[in-house]
Amino acid sequence: MNFHREPVTFVGQVNLKVQNLERSLSFYKEVIGFKVLEQSERFANLTADGKTTLLSIEQPDNVLPMQGKTTGLYHFALLLPKRSDLAKIVQHFMEVGMRFGSSDHLVSEALYLSDPDGNGIEIYIDRDPSEWHWENGEVEMTVDPLNFPDLLSFGKQQSWKGLPSGTVMGHIHLHVAELKKTEEFYTKGLGFEVVNRFGAQALFISDGKYHHHIGLNTWNGVGAPMPSPNSVGLESFTLMLSNEEKRNQIITQFKSIGAAVMEENGSFVTSDPSGNRIILKV
Template identity: 80%
Template structure:
């Protein structure tokens, strides 16, 4: 499946703020199975393959706890290469006594949990795209119970050894303050297509007919405020664009709809209407 490589636009890395860096690093290594790629006094880059950072966590000065009912991160989602990888991590969570949520979304099978700071995490595996159901350019998704008996019946499971090297950042799901300007920003500005509408509460968008690279919802309330800069939660995330030409076109499109663009030393950062920061990388 090629939904997380060119010519598609996809999420590459998620950058989080936490209250206690040591506690967070311990959780992401021992519970989720990341490896440390790079570490400084207040920031750690985490990897699955030993080469590519998927998650960065930092402890801001004068950090304050996660604020309720604000915009920002709903969850980031780690996509595992194989269904057997999901079965292994279920076994691992069971062995350490960790309770998690779960769901069968028709397009995927997913687990849900939070880190010690309340940052949401999804860990999932996709069904083959031939099994996805499309109608009028919308993909069918649901929130059905996950069949753990069937999942755990996949052969004899080997022991869990952390996140497999082929893990990618499958998608990010954001709390936003409203959907009309948000849809314009992500479609007309960034070039995504709406592939599913959940009533008037949520949008799912993608490139290349993926079930979603980004989810957007107003479940924290229409008009939800942005969290404080030093608050726990999302610092930013990266979008990986196929080439410089596409980035130039996107920057022009963002400017044409009045979106904020910050250009520093050849890097481009934009901010969605709800204050979520996005780094535009090639």
């Protein structure tokens, strides 16, 4: 499945703000199974394969707890390579007493939980794309109960050893203030296509016919405000682009819809209409 490598545009890294770095590091290492790639007093990069940063966490100055009913992160989603990997992490969560939710989305099987600050996390595996059902350009997704007896029969006799090295950032799901301008930003600006509409409250977008690289919802209320810059939550996320030409094309597309792109420390950075920061990386 080539939905998270070039030429597809996909989410490479998610950057979070937390209240207490040590507490978060303990959770992300011991519960989720990340390894630390680099760390300072206020910042850490986390990896599954020992080379690629998937998640960065930082403790800002004068950090505030998560603010409710704002735009920002709904969840980031870690995609595991195999169904047995999902079974192993279910067994691990049960052993450490971690509470979690679950769902069968037809295209995928997913677990849901939150970090100590309330940042949402999904851990999932994809079903084979040949099993996804498309109609009129939309992929069918639902919220069915996960079949745990069937899933757990895949992971027996194997111990959990942390996130497998083939784990990738599968997608990100965001709270936004409204959907019309947001859809224009992500489709006409970034070049994604809408692959599923969930009534008038959410839409799912992707590149290369994935079920979704980004989810967008107004469940925190239409007109939800941006959180404070130093509050817990999403700092930014990185979109991986196949080449400079693609990035230049996106910058041109942004100009045509009146969206700004800035250069910061050698990176090109933009924000969606709800203030979610995006780093455009080649």
